[in-house]
Each structure stands twice: as C-alpha cells, then as structure tokens.
Amino acid sequence: xxxxxxxxxxxxxxxxxxxxxxxxxxxxxxxxxxxxxxxxxxxxxxxxxxxxxxxxxxxxxxxxxxxxxxxxxxxxxxxxxxxxxxxxxxxxxxxxxxxxxxxxxxxxxxxxxxxxxxxxxxxxxxxxxxxxxxxxxxxxxxxxxxxxxxxxxxxxxxxxxxxxxxxxxxxxxxxxxxxxxxxxxxxxxxxxxxxxxxxxxxxxxxxxxxxxxxxxxxxxxxxxxxxxxxxxxxxxxxxxxxxxxxxxxxxxxxxxxxxxxxxxxxxxxxxxxxxxxxxxxxxxxxxxxxxxxxxxxxxxxxxxxxxxxxxxxxxxxxxxxxxxxxxxxxxxxxxxxxxxxxxxxxxxxxxxxxxxxxxxxxxxxxxxxxxxxxxxxxxxxxx
Numbered sequence: 001x002x003x004x005x006x007x008x009x010x011x012x013x014x015x016x017x018x019x020x021x022x023x024x025x026x027x028x029x030x031x032x033x034x035x036x037x038x039x040x041x042x043x044x045x046x047x048x049x050x051x052x053x054x055x056x057x058x059x060x061x062x063x064x065x066x067x068x069x070x071x072x073x074x075x076x077x078x079x080x081x082x083x084x085x086x087x088x089x090x091x092x093x094x095x096x097x098x099x100x101x102x103x104x105x106x107x108x109x110x111x112x113x114x115x116x117x118x119x120x121x122x123x124x125x126x127x128x129x130x131x132x133x134x135x136x137x138x139x140x141x142x143x144x145x146x147x148x149x150x151x152x153x154x155x156x157x158x159x160x161x162x163x164x165x166x167x168x169x170x171x172x173x174x175x176x177x178x179x180x181x182x183x184x185x186x187x188x189x190x191x192x193x194x195x196x197x198x199x200x201x202x203x204x205x206x207x208x209x210x211x212x213x214x215x216x217x218x219x220x221x222x223x224x225x226x227x228x229x230x231x232x233x234x235x236x237x238x239x240x241x242x243x244x245x246x247x248x249x250x251x252x253x254x255x256x257x258x259x260x261x262x263x264x265x266x267x268x269x270x271x272x273x274x275x276x277x278x279x280x281x282x283x284x285x286x287x288x289x290x291x292x293x294x295x296x297x298x299x300x301x302x303x304x305x306x307x308x309x310x311x312x313x314x315x316x317x318x319x320x321x322x323x324x325x326x327x328x329x330x331x332x333x334x335x336x337x338x339x340x341x342x343x344x345x346x347x348x349x350x351x352x353x354x355x356x357x358x359x360x361x362x363x364x365x366x367x368x369x370x371x372x373x374x375x376x377x378x379x380x381x382x383x
Contacts, residue, residue: 004041009087030358084109088126093133169289176266193268198232213320265290288344311344
C-alpha cells in the first residue's frame, strides 16, 4: 500500500534530534519493512508558521507541492504524525480530500483550553480542523484518549502502545567496559546516566531537579559518578549547576549519536531522569532495553514506559529528597538493580517492541484504506 507520510512538527531529516523525530522515522521504517511504500509527502515545518513572515505563503506552496506529488504518485492513504496546536497539519486534510483517500492521524493532540488563549487560538482551530477531517486517529499515549473522544467518535480512536526497536539498544558489556576505560572510570565504580537536551523549559527543570536531588542527604555518603549525555543552548547553565551541586562527579559527554547511545548506557548501572511533564519518554525505554533500571517521577505518561517497582522506581511527588532516596536504594542494592534490569529488558522486548506494535498499525491502516471504518465528520463528533 502506498502511504503518504507527513510530520508537521519536524521533517524526518531535520538536523535537530528529538523524540518526535525518532518516532516519526520509526513509523516510516517499520511500514516500509512490512511491505508498504511509505514516503514523506511534505517537509513543511508548521510550528507557529502563521506567526512568521511569509508563513502562509510557504504553507500554500507546500500544499501545492504535496498535491502535485499526490497526483503523480497516487497514494492509497495519508498518514500524519503528531498534529497539535503548535504544529497543526494544514496540508494533509486538503490533499487527501482532493485525492479521495483516507486521512489518518497518529498521535494527534487536542486541548480545548488552547482556544481561550489568544496566542494559541488560531493553532487550536487549525488543529481542530485536521482532527475533524480524519478518518481514524491513533495514539500511543492512553492519557490522550479522553480528549480525542471529545471531538471524534470512540470508534475512530485506537491506542497502540509506545515502544522502540530493542535491537538498537543491546546491553553490550564489552563496549561498556571500553567506554569506562576511555572515561577513566573503574569497572566497579557506580555510574548513573541521564540523557537529555539542554534546552529551556521542562528539560532544564528536570536536569536542575536531578542535580539537586543527587546532592541531597540520602546520597551524601554514597560514591557515584554521573554521565550526562546531551548538549544544547543551556549547556553553560547545566555545567554551572553540576559544579555547584556535584563538583567533580559529573562527566559531560556531549551529544551522542543515537546509534552509539547503547555504548554509554551499557557503561552505566542506573538511569535517572525526573521527566517533569514528560508525555512518555522514549529514552526510558532505550535505557531499559540496555538492562538499566530507571528512577523517574510519576508524571505524564512515564508509568506507561516504566513499570514501578519492577523495572524501576517512580517517585510520586516531585520531592528531590525522596528522589534521592530512590536512587540510593538502587545504588545500595546491586542484586535489586540487576533483577530490575532484567525485568526491564523483558518488558521492552515483549510489551514495548515496535516490531509488534507497528504490525498492528499496518493492519489498522490497511483496514482504514479498505473503508472498514466510517468517516467521522463534524456532525458525528460529540460536543
């Protein structure tokens, strides 16, 4: 089946990595691996485009280009990944309607509070239009279902669990030991690891929370080192916080290619990242695939990617002291770390494996293309 794919938030080849981009690439990779012909049909970045000079003109040009591609290629279905009020899909609804093909959304978001804010109102209505045009909506976050069924019939909404391709994150003890030697870390030295972009907002808040928590009383008498993987515009601020809270304990690795990340995870004993307001957090699955137990806050959708007390410890309240206690518990108990790490690997391979999850996605898209679902319209949507 020919599938026209579009990611309005960020094109597949955008140089700035992100979790959204990783998921989008994984969808295309998986569908092509299952025998479909899935191609990126538009590369227009829709993020706040209406606020930028010439934004509407660029959107119109991208729409015309996608329409020409569609006429020449004749896809059977249009699939858009992650339309929401900041990056609404203003191309897919119109191209799919002109071509007479189903319009499907993967991980759309819908928040009515955005229409009350003048700064986000237009984005809200553009995104709402996309949702009303879709034949089926698929989400990988069960927390989003309640909002989606406010605008779409329940029969037009499906949930496919989040996941990763586990083979990309094997536990490689040899690679881990080699990296430890390179970083001048002893084989028995306890090593924590975290992976994040150093950018304003919740990423910075999470990094600051983590560094503060690791300096708290429950960990003062425990020796460990922290590998901090990532980079970004707030690197100076992150380095200053590390010097303040954990002098001489933090190793900054810089940005690491996703294909090499398993080496760094394999060098560590424990993954710790609060995940403040984290929607899901694919990095938790990547760490668990490498056999690392996780310590995080129980916020957002983190409990969908970490099994509390089985593959990691989820701290219910954003209290640095309690977070430090959870980290300390795992640092002090090697057997518990190993047991949780094994459960974590099994959890990812059996329940958060995209090879399995996207086979279901493939069957669902085929059913939609075969008109197995009725097309919802504004009159079908609940108030």
